[in-house]
Amino acid sequence: MKPESRELPLETMELQMGPSHPATHGTIKFNLKLEGEKVLDCEVEVGYLHRGFDKMCEQATWTQVIPYTDRLNYVSPLINNVGYALTVEKLLGVEVPPRCQFIRVIMSEISRITDHLTCCGMSASELGAITAGFYMIEARELLMRIVEVVTGARLTISYVRIGGVKHDLPPDFAEQVTQAFRKIRKLLADCDRLLARNRIFIDRMSGVGVISQETAIAYGLTGPILRSTGVSYDVRKAQSYLVYDRLDFAVPLGTKGDNYDRFVCRIQEIEQSMRIVEQALQTMPLGAVSLDDPSIVLPEKEKVYNSIEGLMHHFKIIMEGIQVPPGEVYFAVEGGNGELGFYIVSQGGGRPYRVRVRPPCFIAMSAFHEMIKGYMVADIVPTFGMINMIGGECDR
Amino acid sequence: MGEESPRIQYLSETFSGMILESHAFRGDETVVIRGEGLLEIVRFLKDDPKLDFDFLADITAVDYLGKKQPRFEVVYHLYSLRANHRLRVKVPVEEDEPAVDSLTPLWKGANWLEREVWDMFGIRFRGHPDLKRILLYEEFRGYPLRKDYPVNQRQPLVPERPLAGTFVDTRSDDKLLQLKQKLGHER
Numbered sequence: 001m002k003p004e005s006r007e008l009p010l011e012t013m014e015l016q017m018g019p020s021h022p023a024t025h026g027t028i029k030f031n032l033k034l035e036g037e038k039v040l041d042c043e044v045e046v047g048y049l050h051r052g053f054d055k056m057c058e059q060a061t062w063t064q065v066i067p068y069t070d071r072l073n074y075v076s077p078l079i080n081n082v083g084y085a086l087t088v089e090k091l092l093g094v095e096v097p098p099r100c101q102f103i104r105v106i107m108s109e110i111s112r113i114t115d116h117l118t119c120c121g122m123s124a125s126e127l128g129a130i131t132a133g134f135y136m137i138e139a140r141e142l143l144m145r146i147v148e149v150v151t152g153a154r155l156t157i158s159y160v161r162i163g164g165v166k167h168d169l170p171p172d173f174a175e176q177v178t179q180a181f182r183k184i185r186k187l188l189a190d191c192d193r194l195l196a197r198n199r200i201f202i203d204r205m206s207g208v209g210v211i212s213q214e215t216a217i218a219y220g221l222t223g224p225i226l227r228s229t230g231v232s233y234d235v236r237k238a239q240s241y242l243v244y245d246r247l248d249f250a251v252p253l254g255t256k257g258d259n260y261d262r263f264v265c266r267i268q269e270i271e272q273s274m275r276i277v278e279q280a281l282q283t284m285p286l287g288a289v290s291l292d293d294p295s296i297v298l299p300e301k302e303k304v305y306n307s308i309e310g311l312m313h314h315f316k317i318i319m320e321g322i323q324v325p326p327g328e329v330y331f332a333v334e335g336g337n338g339e340l341g342f343y344i345v346s347q348g349g350g351r352p353y354r355v356r357v358r359p360p361c362f363i364a365m366s367a368f369h370e371m372i373k374g375y376m377v378a379d380i381v382p383t384f385g386m387i388n389m390i391g392g393e394c395d396r
Numbered sequence: 397m398g399e400e401s402p403r404i405q406y407l408s409e410t411f412s413g414m415i416l417e418s419h420a421f422r423g424d425e426t427v428v429i430r431g432e433g434l435l436e437i438v439r440f441l442k443d444d445p446k447l448d449f450d451f452l453a454d455i456t457a458v459d460y461l462g463k464k465q466p467r468f469e470v471v472y473h474l475y476s477l478r479a480n481h482r483l484r485v486k487v488p489v490e491e492d493e494p495a496v497d498s499l500t501p502l503w504k505g506a507n508w509l510e511r512e513v514w515d516m517f518g519i520r521f522r523g524h525p526d527l528k529r530i531l532l533y534e535e536f537r538g539y540p541l542r543k544d545y546p547v548n549q550r551q552p553l554v555p556e557r558p559l560a561g562t563f564v565d566t567r568s569d570d571k572l573l574q575l576k577q578k579l580g581h582e583r
Contacts, residue, residue, distance in 0.1 A: 047531035054541055090422050190505050219506035226461070231477065238480050288447065327421050330473055330484060332453070343471065345458055358454040358473070366508035395531055 010035055018381065019048055020371065025122060026391040028365070030380065038378045041371040042388040044277025045103035046362065057355035061321030065355060067158045072357060073154050073393040076115035076336040078107045078147070080159035080393075086098060087331040087342035088162045091324055096291055100164050100283040101242045107159065108242075108333070109273040109280075110177075113184075114140050115336025115388070116224075116273075123263065123385030124195060125203050132194045136148030139187040142180040146238025149176065162322060163297045174281045181274050188270065205260040209371040209383035212257060213276060222360050224258055225387065228261035234309035235334040247279045261385040296322050323348020337361045337388050361387060362394045399553045401425055403447060403483070404438035411437055416488070417424075426484040428469075436486055441474060441483070449474040451482060452499065457517045460518055461543040467491040468519060472499070495520035498527075516541035537579050551573060 018029035027048035033041040053072070056066045069080040079202035088097065096104075096350040112207045119138040125133025138231045145152050151157040151169055159166050170176075182300045195201050210220070226233055234251045236244040254261025300315055301309030326348040333339035338360030345354040371383050403437055404418045404425055414433035419426055427436055442450045453473040468481060468489040475482050487496050499506035500522035510521040511530040519538035521527055533553060538545055 047529075047533075050531040052540060055545075055547060058546055092421060138518075215504070217451060218504045220454075220503065233477055239482075294455060328426075328484075329422050330423055330482070339453065341454060341473070343454065343456060343473065347463065354458045356454070356456040356471075362508065363505060371505075 012040065015377075017047070017377075025385075027393070028384075028389060028390045028391075031379065032380075034377065037378075038054060039372050039375055039377060039380070042370050042380075043374050044365055046365060047395050050393040051396065052336045053150055053357065053396035054355055057352055059351070061318075061350050062162055062321065062324060062352060063317070064163075065352065067156065070156045070158055071392050072359070072396065073115070073335060073337065073361075073390045075118045075339070075388075075390060076111035077157050078151075079110035079115075079333060079335045079340060081158065082108050082242075083331065083333040083335070083340050083342055084161045086333065087329060087344050088322075088324065090329045090331050091327055091344060091346055092162075092296065092322075093325075094163065094293065094296065096164055097288045098243070098285050099168075100289045101285040102280050103165050103169060103248070103289060105242050105244065105375060106169075106177075106277050106280050106284075107147075107165075109142050109276045110343075112273045113270050113332075113337065113338050114375065116270050117143075119336075119386065119388035120183060120191075120263055120266050123259075123382055124191075124201065126381050126385055127201055129195060129198065129201055132191045135187045135191050135194075139184040142183055146173075146176055146180055147334070158221070161290065161297070163209075164288075168289045176295060177277060177281065180359050181278070184270075184274070188267070189282065192267075202260065204379075204382050205258070205263055205386075207256070207258050207260075208375060208379045209259045209262075209386065210257050211367065211371050215367065215370055216257065220363050221338065221367055222363070223335070224262050224265040225364055226338065227251065227259075228265050229257035230255055233322075235332050236341050239332065241333060242333075243280070244276075244284070247276050249276050250271075254335050259382050266386075323350060324348070324352075332358070335393075337364065337390070357393075357396060359393045359396060361389045362396075365389055365394060400556055403481070405448060407437070407441070410440065424487060428486045428488065431487050431489065431496050434485075435499070435501075438472070439484065439498060439502060440475075441485070447483075448476045448479050451475040452479050452505055452509075453482070453504040455499070455506060455513060457513045457519055457541075459517060459541065459543045464488075467518060468494050470496050470513065470519060489519055493520070495522055496523050498524040500524055515539070518542065520531070534552065538575055546575070 006211045013034045015034055017032055019027045028043040031043040032039055035207055042146060052067055066081060069084045070077040072080045112271050117136045120196050121133045121136030125266055148154050151159040172268045195286055211229060213231055216226050216229045230253050232251055237251055249272045252265045281352060299310045299313045304314045324346045328345045330341055332339045340360055341358030343356040347353040372380055402457045411433060414430050415427055415436060416430060417428040441447045455472055455554045457466045457468055459468055467489045470489055472485040472558055477555060491497055501546045508530060510524055511527060512528050513519050515529040516539055517531055517534055535553060
């Protein structure tokens with residue numbers, strides 16, 4: 001055999017990964033163009049979980065949209081609830097009582113921790129670090145129990161109401177959270193020992209899925225992916241809402257914009273979120289958890305069952321919906337994956353005319369081919385894992 | 397509707413004929429512009445140091461069937477990472493062959509967002525590199541977020557099999573047939 005013909009023939013191979021690949025948690029398809037194991041191009045197909053969120057919202061009253069928002073990013077449903085309620089309240093021109101604002105902050109941050117723990121834990125276990133994965137899921141479970149105690153459900157929580165929250169926190173809430181956080185800090189310290197100096201984990205994550213600052217901005221990426229490139233954009237700091245401006249927390253930043261930086265950003269944000277919750281629990285005032293406005297908030301059950309006025313009031317809000325003035329607003333909160341924006345158009349009356357969600361992970365998936373081009377097929381798993389694509393939010 | 401902010405004033409001075417309307421509702425600044433000027437104005441918004449809108453947050457559309465003329469509005473949400481301000485830019489679009497210019501030359505992120513608007517509203521984006529459906533499948537007929545698309549309209553890729561003891565909504569089938577006839581000329 002002549003020496004020059006010894007090289008293997010290089011032929012571009014097309015490979016379809018998905019729509020139900022074991023490592024793609026969420027239904028999504030990658031149409032890959034490969035040269036050997038190197039990814040030349042990657043076309044992403046989404047939409048397998050499209051339920052018509054926007055169209056459903058147009059049929060529902062303002063309050064009936066809240067359960068639909070639970071099912072957007074279902075690993076941090078409380079943030080979606082809060083984002084939607086704040087947008088409608090902006091349209092109404094009202095502000096909820098201070099205690100309610102604190103409750104919303106606390107529950108949002110607990111949700112953010114569960115989001116980050118899911119993302120990091122799953123990514124770690126996909127790379128073989130199953131122990132660390134289970135530790136993080138155990139930590140998440142501690143918070144899920146608290147969420148269940150407060151809201152009555154684990155995922156489909158529907159806790160936030162327009163003009164308030166469903167009810168106040170349970171009396172021993174602070175104690176439960178403190179205990180859970182103590183255990184979570186211990187579990188995260190264990191995870192740190194398992195991962196931070198783990199050669200396999202670092203080799204798979206570091207320098208993989210790199211995206212530059214310019215590209216990240218050109219694609220409109222937000223959240224941990226943007227912050228891992230060193231851009232300090234966090235909606236909680238930039239356009240502060242609720243009581244975030246009164247609480248002290250840092251925005252962890254990366255430098256390289258690779259998977260490892262995204263992982264570290266998320267892990268550090270967990271600590272920052274726990275700090276926010278602890279501060280909020282200390283400074284939280286007593287008082288009402290809902291607005292005192294009968295045109296927005298439902299009456300107490302006792303009044304509904306025992307007086308005709310209460311019953312009529314309840315009936316009007318349930319059947320006709322809260323009367324929201326015509327107008328259009330955009331409002332963004334910091335979701336687990338980035339800027340979660342709601343654009344709502346009202347034509348007046350009890351139902352929204354148009355509800356649009358700016359889904360952070362849909363936008364992150366649109367830049368996926370930039371992150372994976374030139375890397376190996378096996379790098380798709382950690383890169384996709386650190387985007388934390390949630391089908392419900394991406395496909396709506 | 398508040399006073400005009402300096403940013404909107406500056407913009408209307410620069411593009412006097414292109415701005416149809418501007419307002420600020422609940423602190424959200426909005427400009428409504430002519431479709432012809434979209435690329436030029438948005439490029440100015442992006443590059444001008446006083447405005448500095450370097451971040452495209454969102455693109456979507458609204459169907460004002462029977463409420464407004466023209467029927468559609470494409471809505472852009474811009475944000476400035478450095479100056480920390482937001483702006484909503486709206487472009488009215490006619491019902492017949494709705495189309496606007498694509499923003500993909502300015503932001504790569506416009507690609508998927510515009511595909512979604514095409515998918516849901518059937519608004520074309522001139523100059524888009526690969527305008528095709530994104531959340532729905534290519535065989536889908538019609539544009540579901542248009543207000544005249546029936547809400548219980550099902551279009552399964554594989555025909556639904558009536559199983560013993562399950563309820564099949566026959567009205568849905570009739571509507572599918574009607575819609576296919578109505579849209580028949582498009583394909």
